[in-house]
Amino acid sequence: NKRDRSRQAASDAVAQTGALPVTPPEPAVRARGSDPFSGELRRREVLPLLVLHLIAAGPTYGNQLMDRIAGMTEGVLSVNPNTMYPLLRRLEQRGLIEGQWEHPERRTRRFYSITQEGREEYGRLMEEVRPFLDSVARSIDDIVRELYG
Known part of the structure; x- marks a missing residue:
C-alpha cells in the first residue's frame, strides 16, 4: 500500500546516505489504557456514582470533575476526557443531570447540576457500589499487610 511504499522509500534514502543502519520497523505495540475506569471500576459503576456525588455537591464542569477525582x-485514579465527556452525555441523556453552557454563544464550559432522577440514581448506586468498594479497600489493606507486616 501507499504507506508501505513511502516507508520503504524513506528507508532506502537513509540507506543510501549510509548514516543509519536499515532495520525493519518493529510492529507497533498498543499500550494498555491508563484509565482505571476502563475495567472493573467501570463495570461496577464507580465512576457514575462518583460523578453524581460531585455534581450533587454543586454545579461543576467536566475538567473540574477530572481534576477533583x-x-x-492523589493521582492514583485519573479520568481522561474520552471517558468523562461521554459519561456526562449519557447521564444527561438519561435525565440524571442537566447541563447549561456558561456562555451559550461561545460554548465555553458546560456546568452540570443533578436532577431529582439523578438524586434517586445516586442513592441506588450508593447502596449497590458500597460492597465492591469495601472489597477493594480490604484487598488493598491485605496487600499492604502482606508486604509491610
Whole structure:
C-alpha cells in the first residue's frame, strides 16, 4: 500500500546516505489504557456514582470533575476526557443531570447540576457500589499487610 511504499522509500534514502543502519520497523505495540475506569471500576459503576456525588455537591464542569477525582485520589485514579465527556452525555441523556453552557454563544464550559432522577440514581448506586468498594479497600489493606507486616 501507499504507506508501505513511502516507508520503504524513506528507508532506502537513509540507506543510501549510509548514516543509519536499515532495520525493519518493529510492529507497533498498543499500550494498555491508563484509565482505571476502563475495567472493573467501570463495570461496577464507580465512576457514575462518583460523578453524581460531585455534581450533587454543586454545579461543576467536566475538567473540574477530572481534576477533583485526580486530586482526591492523589493521582492514583485519573479520568481522561474520552471517558468523562461521554459519561456526562449519557447521564444527561438519561435525565440524571442537566447541563447549561456558561456562555451559550461561545460554548465555553458546560456546568452540570443533578436532577431529582439523578438524586434517586445516586442513592441506588450508593447502596449497590458500597460492597465492591469495601472489597477493594480490604484487598488493598491485605496487600499492604502482606508486604509491610
